Amino acid sequence: MRLSKLDVAIVGAGPAGAALAVNLAVAHGLDVLVLEREAAPRFRIGETLPGAARPLLRDLGLLPGLCARGYPRSLGRASIWGSGELVRADSFSDPQGPGWCLDRRDFEAWIVAEAQRGDAAVVRSCQLTAVRRTGNPSHPWSIAFVLPHGEAQTADARFLVDATGRRAAIARRLGATAIRIDRLVCCYALYPAGPPSDLDRFSIVEAAPNGWFYGACLPSGARLVAYHTDSDLALKGSWRREFADLVAGTVIARAFHIDEAPSPSPPLPARVAAWSGYSSACTGDGWAAVGDAACCFDPLSSQGLFNALYGALQLAPAIAASLDGDRRAIGDYAKRLGSIWAAYRRHHNAYYWQERRWPNRAFWRRRHRPADD
Numbered sequence: 001m002r003l004s005k006l007d008v009a010i011v012g013a014g015p016a017g018a019a020l021a022v023n024l025a026v027a028h029g030l031d032v033l034v035l036e037r038e039a040a041p042r043f044r045i046g047e048t049l050p051g052a053a054r055p056l057l058r059d060l061g062l063l064p065g066l067c068a069r070g071y072p073r074s075l076g077r078a079s080i081w082g083s084g085e086l087v088r089a090d091s092f093s094d095p096q097g098p099g100w101c102l103d104r105r106d107f108e109a110w111i112v113a114e115a116q117r118g119d120a121a122v123v124r125s126c127q128l129t130a131v132r133r134t135g136n137p138s139h140p141w142s143i144a145f146v147l148p149h150g151e152a153q154t155a156d157a158r159f160l161v162d163a164t165g166r167r168a169a170i171a172r173r174l175g176a177t178a179i180r181i182d183r184l185v186c187c188y189a190l191y192p193a194g195p196p197s198d199l200d201r202f203s204i205v206e207a208a209p210n211g212w213f214y215g216a217c218l219p220s221g222a223r224l225v226a227y228h229t230d231s232d233l234a235l236k237g238s239w240r241r242e243f244a245d246l247v248a249g250t251v252i253a254r255a256f257h258i259d260e261a262p263s264p265s266p267p268l269p270a271r272v273a274a275w276s277g278y279s280s281a282c283t284g285d286g287w288a289a290v291g292d293a294a295c296c297f298d299p300l301s302s303q304g305l306f307n308a309l310y311g312a313l314q315l316a317p318a319i320a321a322s323l324d325g326d327r328r329a330i331g332d333y334a335k336r337l338g339s340i341w342a343a344y345r346r347h348h349n350a351y352y353w354q355e356r357r358w359p360n361r362a363f364w365r366r367r368h369r370p371a372d373d
Contacts, residue, residue, distance in 0.1 A: 005139050007031045008319060009157035011170050013038075013112050013122060015305055016291025017163030019312035021115035021122070023060055028320040032120040033155055034112075035145055039125045041108035045188055045226055045272070046304050047216055048074050048203050049107075051096035056309040065114060066100070066181050072219055073106075074099040075201035077302075080251050081212075088202065101201065102305075105218045114343050123147070131160070138166065140286050162289040166296050171279045171289050180277040181345075182215045182366070183230040184298060187243055189269040193221030194257040204252050205300060207355045210363050214299065217251035223256040228274055230363055235269075243269040272300050274350065278341055283334040286322075290315050295341050298348055307340070 008024055010017045013036035024030045051074075057063040074097060076091035091098040099266050123145070129152070130144040139156040146152050162170030168178060191266050200217040211229030218224055225247050227235075235242045278295035282288065291308040314333055321329035352367040359365065 004031075006033050006155055006157045007323060008159045008161060009143050009208040010034045010161040010163050011128060011139060011143070012036065012161075012163030012165065012291075012293070013108075013124070013292065014163060014165060014308065015108060015111060016293070016308035016312055017161065018108065018111035018115050019060055019062070019309050020161060020163065020290055020298055020316055021120040022062065022111065022118055023312055023316035024319065025115060025118040025120040026061060027283050028316060030323070031319065032115070033157070034120055034122045035126050035128060035143070036112075036122065036124045041105045041112075041146075043298065044104050044108075045186065045214075045224065047102045047104050047224070048099060048302060049102055049305050050074070050099040050302065051091055051094045053306050053309055054096050054100065056306070056313055059313055060309065062111070065110065069106070069110065071100040071102055072201060074101050074203070075269055076203075078199055078202045080204075081294075082207070082352075082356065086251055086255075089130065092196045101217070101219055114346060128169070130189040131170060146156040149238060154343070156269050157287070158323055160287040161315070161319075162293040163288065163291055165292040166273055166275075166277075168279050168289060168293040170287065171293060174281070174284060174287065176279045178277050179280055180275045182275050182298075183232060183236060184228055184274040185231045185271055186226050186228050186274040186299065187239065187269045187271045188224060188226035189243060189247075190218075191225060191256065191258045194223065197257065199255045203302070204255065206250055206252055207357070208246070208250070209358045209361050212251050212300065213247070213252050215250075215256060217256065222259060225250075225252055225256070225258065226299075230366070233363055234271070239269050239271075247314060276344075278337075282337055283284055283330045288315055288319070288330055288333060294337055295344075297344055299352065301348060303343065304343065310340075311337070 007030035013034050021032045021034050025032045045215050055067055076089050078088045080086050125148040126145045128145050132142050134142045139158055140159045141157045144154045205213040206213040210233050214226040216224045276298045279289055283296040290311040297303040318329040318333040
């Protein structure tokens with residue numbers, strides 16, 4: 001079966017892909033198809049959206065809907081970094097005001113629903129089988145995929161978007177490679193809700209000899225604790241026991257009154273990639289990457305969701321202009337991503353340099369070397 005010819009095909013229904021679909025369908029009136037391999041959003045770390053995202057949400061047309069979801073407000077960020085002192089940065093001093101403590105799965109499902117409400121077609125639980133150029137200048141892309149029950153389908157599109165996250169599955173199919181600047185991984189666990197804490201509405205970062213911790217109270221009341229280190233320094237053997245031992249000595253554990261084992265669902269501690277990097281090519285003839293598929297940031301920067309929304313807001317008009325014959329629009333988008341990456345590297349290096357308590361440990365020694373790109 002061949003779908004009707006489309007303006008844009010987006011592979012990936014995470015925040016970047018879904019927000020892009022909303023903007024393309026609603027603001028630009030384009031026919032959009034979103035393909036997603038997962039049946040539904042799964043648990044992911046990234047539950048705080050800063051107040052600085054407010055203008056992005058407004059311009060994407062998502063701000064009223066987000067406010068209506070009733071997520072708790074984020075009061076700011078606390079850190080134990082550079083010394084053993086806990087320092088708070090209150091979000092109410094931010095010109096954009098406080099952000100939100102998100103239920104990440106609900107947040108992602110909601111943006112997809114907004115894309116569908118804007119008449120974007122979303123196909124979940126599908127397996128991408130082929131991406132090829134058709135030779136047809138009006139619809140140069142053919143995307144083949146298989147539905148859950150085994151039916152093969154093909155869609156033709158005028159423009160193709162990679163929104164597959166760090167996998168950058170489309171960019172890699174088109175010859176790009178991932179340029180990684182570190183080996184950061186994240187091991188995390190959920191702890192049951194405990195007694196209220198005055199840090200419940202703060203995200204917390206805490207430096208440690210071989211990495212750093214992150215803590216946050218989720219809207220459900222559960223406490224998330226994540227440990228970040230390099231893959232060759234990561235927990236080995238009994239993750240559960242080693243993770244619990246590491247967490248037990250932290251300020252985060254005391255602040256959140258953590259004295260119980262991680263909850264069993266999902267099985268934890270879990271481990272995910274957290275490296276910083278970028279795609280060797282994030283745009284090309286008739287295609288572009290957005291969000292983590294273009295460039296991904298250290299979770300310490302808290303830029304992941306912000307970058308997803310910003311990228312969607314910038315790429316949508318570039319695609320619309322490109323489809324109208326503007327040959328510079330996608331190149332301008334790529335230059336903007338390059339500027340963002342350069343600024344990120346400066347801030348990333350400066351923040352890691354603030355922590356000097358363990359200069360001889362491999363994790364910190366690697367981050368105190370001069371940047372080579």
